[in-house]
Amino acid sequence: MSDNTLIQTENLGATLALMSRRYSDSRKASEIDWTGSFENYCELVSKKPGLARNAYQRLYDMIMLEGTEMRKSRFVRRQVPHYFFFDDKEHGGAQAIFGIDFNLDIMMKQVESASRGYGQERRAFLLLGPVGSAKSTIASRLKAGLEAYSYIPDGALHSFSWKSQAYFGFADPERTKKFYDGEWFGCPMREDPLKLIPMQEREVFLKSLGITNYEHLMTELCPACFHVYEKLLKQYDGDFLRMIRENIQVERFTLSEARRVGIATFQPKDEKNQDSTELTGEVSNRNEVIFGSDTDPRAFNFNGEFQVSHRGIIEFVEVLKLDVAFLYDLLGATQEHKIKPKKFAQTALDTVIICHTNEPEYRKFIKNEGMEALRDRTIRITIPYGVTLAEEEEIYKRDYGRKFFGRHIAPYTFRMAAAWALLTRLKEPKHHGLSLLQKMQLYNGKNIPGFTEDNVVSLREEAENEGMSGVSPRVIQTQLANALVTMGDKGEALKCVNPFMVLRQIEEVLKDDSKVGTEEDRKRYKDLLAVIKDEYSDLVKRDVQMAISADEDALLRLSGNYIDNVKAYTQREKIKNKFTGNEEQPDERLMRSIEEKIDIPETRKDDFRREIMNYIGALALDGKKFDYKKNERLTKAFELKLFEDQKDTIKLTSLVSTVIDKDTQEKIDIVKARLEKNGYCDVCATDVLQYVASIFARGDQKAE
Ligand SMILES: [Zn+2]
Ligand SMILES: [Zn+2]
Known part of the structure; x- marks a missing residue:
């Protein structure tokens, strides 16, 4: 969205002005504050029918926007898509989900089906996993993602407002004036403006706009708007377009958990304190005074978590701790996409329902026959801990x-x-x-x-x-x-x-x-x-x-020495001593001390040495020279041998004592420097040297 280029100006005033301009430019660029007429909105939708998507389609498109990549899985015999959305680039990976691509893919297949209206949209997603698995991170990621998505053009959402006179149209104009005169009054459930189209004409009209999946738009407006709508239409003698032109303004809006718009969380408290109004809203005393009756739908406060979640998502934390009475609300919302607030008409609901629970609760749930209906209405998705x-x-x-x-x-x-x-x-x-x-x-x-x-x-x-x-x-x-x-x-x-x-x-x-x-x-x-x-x-x-043995020169010398000896041995020749110039027998002790490092038994040594000479011979035929580094086993043998020789010369065991002579200290410093090259700091390099020294001091000669 906004780029993070540093602002550099001489004074604070200018910095503030520049920052402010950049912010407002970016808002304008993404048209977050777009308002227009009902007809303007219809034009937008005809160009981009996706604006009127349902909550599941929106969620699916949001995830797919970041793309996928087929990855090899170690645990199944096929490739598994990786959904980049769950890497959470948005927050620098703060909500990234690791190691469960396979399970996320199962979830995504269900989300995809729901988005196409195959029936999964009438079931609640139930994430099941042990305490502390990624269940709630997944829910958080989806919620945060939807919030961010609503700020970009692809994820734009629109609703409408009534002229306040229309909304508060009392018989007494003085009384109307008293309330919100001159203001616009938003639909309390932020319905899609297309739901204003008279029901008998709606389907044909939606199709003409190019909307194919419109079930969620074929429901009544929220009770408050429906009330006003009926009253006004009568007043306008059924002239729908005039009524809309004179009383309706369409507005874009964004989702926000903090503002309680489109994103809701429900977490059960202890059973005694559970109150259904938390989910489905209640009459507001203040509105009751304004409208003079507690049966006027405008007196209702559409602030239950379900209503808040309309057009977005609702997360049920530890859903199976929910009081049974609430489970009926959850069932209705899931199966019928409707909620029934206390003393009020049913309200249509378009939201993604995602619940989570842990195994002990789930086992109780499975055994409870009273919960059968809900069991049928959930899609269980296992979210285990990672195993890699x-x-x-x-x-x-x-x-x-x-x-x-x-x-x-x-x-x-x-x-x-x-x-x-x-x-x-x-x-x-x-x-x-x-x-x-x-x-x-x-x-x-x-x-x-x-x-x-x-x-x-x-x-x-x-x-x-x-x-x-x-x-x-x-x-x-x-x-x-x-x-x-x-x-x-x-x-x-x-x-x-x-x-x-x-x-x-x-x-x-x-x-x-x-x-x-x-x-x-x-x-x-x-x-x-x-x-x-x-x-x-x-x-x-x-x-x-x-x-200790990372001394390449020493390794090369050792390798040369060993090969010379092996060559002399296999060809039954003598070898020339480099210092004395004397012809001597091959150094059996040297060869064995190396071969033992890689478990070559005495009985196999002749074969092993011949194999090496054959290998070197084959290389020579190709015009190549022997390089010990290309042979993993020999490299290991040389390193171990060198380590054995050197650990005594640097008196590793003396590290556990406090007095170290200058010569040893120099050698230790070289080793420490090599450790530091490999990610150790001065402190932990010293620590591991002492630790390893103490192991050798205890007589543990196992050096691998
Ligand atoms: Zn409404
Ligand atoms: Zn360290």
Whole structure:
């Protein structure tokens, strides 16, 4: 909408004036304040029949406006559309929805059918998922999207106002004057102006404007307008056009939850306090005084959530906590597109109804026979937690990545928190020899020998209800926030937040028996925390090891040395010692110390060495030279060997002591610098070096 170019002028007055002009220009450009006659509006609609769409069509078009892209899914054997709308570019991703494209697509198919009038528009959408899944984010995203859509030309909506004399036309002109004289009085339900067309002529007229889906326009005006309309038409002797020309002005309007226009939310309070007027409105005492009767429809206050939502959307939070009496209102609104306010005529309603609930409530609902009618009238859409690591990590990065002002976030901090959350959600694989952690990695796209893409689909299929239980992102978000405000031992602010701080916070939560799951769950979650700690240790050990052995010259020397020895060995030759110039036997100890790093047994060493020489020979035939980097296994072997050699020369274990000589310190600084190149800061680089050193000091020689 408005561009964000910086305003640069010398003084505040000029800046204000410029800002104001830009704002009003943009409003004019998008014609937000458009007003016109009824005939002007008909002209607009004949050019763009979509202006008179129903609420479902509007919602569908709004989502499709941002486009889709077919993406490969790891969990089904076909591509799944990704709807860019749910990335929430509008708010920089603040309401982005990650990792449930498949479920969103199921929802979108239903929205599409509803928008075409296939029957789904007469059912309520019920998002079902565990606490803290994206249910309410989806509803928020739809609501915010509709609001923004109403501000652009594509999403324009129009309604009409009455001349106040027409609306407040009392027999006594003095009395009329007293109320709103000279003003325009808007339709309290912001009806489409086309609903002013006399019913018996309406269908033909709508068709002539090119409107094909007009069921929602074939209902009566809101009771207040209908009352005035009938009265005036009589006065004008049935001259519809004259009546409209003299009393009606058409206006564009925009949706807003804050202004209570077209976007509504209903959240049940405790049962005693539920009051049907919250949904369907009530007589206003003030209006009753004006109109002199509580049966005059103009005395009615059309401010129930349903009326507010007319032409837009209504969200029912925890819908199944709703008092049964209200469920009838919900049923009517869903099935008949009508609401029945207390003591007043039925009112037509055009709104998208989106409800959500969690599993325990839903199970009660399914068992309750009294709820059968509603059950038939809902489209259930499952919204599970995410089960892919990268996307889960994205949620936390989005939330906290920007808010850690000035603090560094150590590598793997978000990933380890996300990984733990995922492990709590995944079902133990039935596949023999596959750990839960490996299953998570498979889901995340990692190649594990022996598993095909098809296996991953099967793993997901066999795990019924996966993602419908476990720990919600909210739990992680809270613990990340807690870790963020953690102070050092001396009460100082910490410069860097690392995975251990977050895992410690999570451990604390698991001690509290009220916060997460059942006792049994918590025990399992705690065990999973240990799995994550191991995984983290492995990752940082690898990082440290890579940093130590990232010396390319040394690797190249080692590679050359090894190949020379292998060559001499396979050809039963001697090798020339570079220092002494003496002919010597190939260095068996060197070769074995490398081969052992990649588990080549003594009995296989001859084969292995021959394979290498064959490989080098084949390269030579092509005129190519051997490059160890092209061979993953050898690279790994050389790195591990180099690490083993170097970890002693830099006395990694001495890091746990306080006295370090200058030479060692220099070597450590080089390693730290390499870690810092890979996302560590000074603090966490030192931390992981000490951590890894302490592992080696304990005698854990496993270096991978
Ligand atoms: Zn009205
Ligand atoms: Zn750091």
